[in-house]
Amino acid sequence: MRVAALDDDVDQLELTKYTLQAVGHDCHVFQDGDSLLRELRRESYDLLVLDWSLPDMSGPEIVQWIRDNLTERIPILFLTNRREERDIVEGLSCGADDFMIKPMRVGELVARVQALLRRVYAEPLPTEQVWGRYKFMPIGRRLEIDGKAVSLTQKEFDIALFLFRNKGRLLSRRHLLESLWGSSNPPGTELMSRSLDTHISRIRSVLNLRPENGYRLSAVYGQGYRLESIGNEDYEADAQLAQSQA
Template sequence: MHIGVLEDDLDQQAYLEQCLLAAGHRVALFTYASELRRATLQHTFDFLIIDWRLPDSCGMDVVAYLRQHDKWRGPILFITASQDEEDVVKALEQGADDFLVKPLRPKELVARVGALGRRAGYALPLLKTIHSTIFSLHTEEHYISVSGKAIDLTEREYQLATLFFSKIGELITRAHLLELVWGIKGSVSTRTVDTHVSRLRRKLELDGRHGLRLRSVYQCGYRMETCPLIDTASCSVD
């Protein structure tokens, strides 16, 4: 999932980023509520994590604004150092889907994010579940190995790969890829996307031989699909 994190403590930011990246998610960090609100209008996020105490606002007010004014419908996980029951209830009433108290525990954090994501219809990253014996995602070094062999990928190719692996079976439009990976939103040429995807397909051998194929969907975008482990001629890429 593409997760936006609103947290003003830089150490907490780094901690959250490390936990989420290790779980196969993409992360965008924000210190100020105004930054996050602008970003949600310009980019597509699947999930938000919002802290209570912020330098320019209150996290609860941010949640309420996103829900009521911006009509944001994705999952929101609220985090705070407070353990007061009334604070928990207020956060949930304002629109948070779940609540975690600091200090955050990494396994619980990842599990809560995964549970909320599944509830909202997002699959867990593929590399954490199936085909992990063939495809391995090395999040700290930003590379992917196929059958134990490290594949030389550019940073954009790596970002594309992690996005496709996290959304198995889902159609991802070229416009969405441009927005998430290139940071471009609007009507622009998508030829560069096609070139990068074609190169990625070849490098990672996503033609069906390993049970996965990266398929182009005519005039729409791309979809990562599972298929039987058979030879490449029987599982062709369209």
């Protein structure tokens, strides 16, 4: 999973990053609130770990901005020296999902992060997953549409499955590259980015991800991609809008 950690204590930040990366997460670090908020305007993350007392704004102010301005519901964990009951109440009331008191205990941080991720993101099934007409079988990387096998490369299958598992979420390009190419700084990133666009285009075509078939796979300029479910009413509204603009 892709995690952003915010703390003005460099040593604490490095320990948090090392701990989360040791259990398989990509962890991006920030030392002030403004830097994190600028990043969140163009990047997507699966979870945020926030300190409370920062040089430019408070943790609750950051949480409030996130809840007011981002459509995605990102789970947030406070990791802070604040320990009074009123602080815990304030932190959870402003929109955070969990609260952990420093000094950080490595095992506890890992357990709380994993619990939050399980709560928000469904655990992938080991054998197959079905979304309407689309049946994904991770073992063997096989996909069927209406019971008929579809030919995809391994990478195309991985991208398509990742999009369906994150249906409704806006996923930044870096988020997709890190999750699917397995590195926070993959070599040839520009080339991979163009490759991602090519894969997405073919997936949209081969899987026929269009509103009339119940799904829309759209590019969001300057950010990334989103796969959405489209009901009959949504499709009819889109069709009427397109007709009126013709």
